[in-house]
Amino acid sequence: MFSKACEYGIRATTYIALQSLEGRRVSLKEIAEEIDSPVAFTAKILQLLSKNNVVDSVKGAYGGFEIERTQIDRLKLSEIVNAIDGDKIYVGCGLGLKECNADKPCPVHDKFVEIRNNLKQMLENTTLYEMTTGLEAGLTYLKR
């Protein structure tokens, strides 16, 4: 569904949010350990998320990554995905046609539109804060 980069990105962002809620700024190294991802690759993804204002980065000693509390409440899963994978999940034909719409549809156009609208709704309705709640309670996990 998502690229590897996007999977790591969502997990990293969620971990940063979780720690930011406790006022802790976290380092790349800690993030990669806690979400079980390759360090250098995760660095690239965080760079991208930082440029897209999904996370805040602080350089130098005692630096790291953090997210403002208001952002944690506001950010939707869709914005994280969009920062890394763009809009290719929603857009484009399920069978790869360059041009596919209600006027000139592929044989499964309507069915795909429905599935993807569900996905889109889900991503746009899920907040970053919501993703952290189960983690605190030990009900959900970011590795294994």
Add this chain to the structure above:
Amino acid sequence: MFSKACEYGIRATTYIALQSLEGRRVSLKEIAEEIDSPVAFTAKILQLLSKNNVVDSVKGAYGGFEIERTQIDRLKLSEIVNAIDGDKIYVGCGLGLKECNADKPCPVHDKFVEIRNNLKQMLENTTLYEMTTGLEAGLTYLKR
């Protein structure tokens, strides 16, 4: 959603089915033209589909690809996808965790399960025959 190989595979299979309904066996070259796909790559995919008994291949002069009428009615979109991409669309965690289930879920486990069940149901409920009906009527397309 699907790999390029799978997109070509679905379109190729649908075109073969459409022609088989008229009793016409079709060549690789014709298929690639009609679905606008790279010929040699399409050949590889058809080999795979043939091995997985999704399509029948006939070697030699006047050979080509075809699908039995009973198979056209019986085959589900899920079987075509499975022959090429395997079950990775249904299986596996949306955030890439190796182990993710109701017992030890990722933060979006339940939401992803729902989306993917929708997708799974759709693929399992769509027959190959159904995919050809709009094509005959000029209501749906396999290229552009």
Add this chain to the structure above:
DNA sequence: ATTAAATCGGACAAATTTATCCTATTAAGA
């Protein structure tokens, strides 16, 4: 038998995605 038209299958090439490595830059603290 020979030829021509077709798929099969192995080797290879290109493009994209995933991942690593190293140097530069930044900032805090001794």
Add this chain to the structure above:
DNA sequence: TCTTAATAGGATAAATTTGTCCGATTTAAT
């Protein structure tokens, strides 16, 4: 000011997916 701990970013490598090429094999028709 120097050292140390951090991110930034460019170059490169590995792995996967996508795509090409060509000879081998098969089969129908002549």
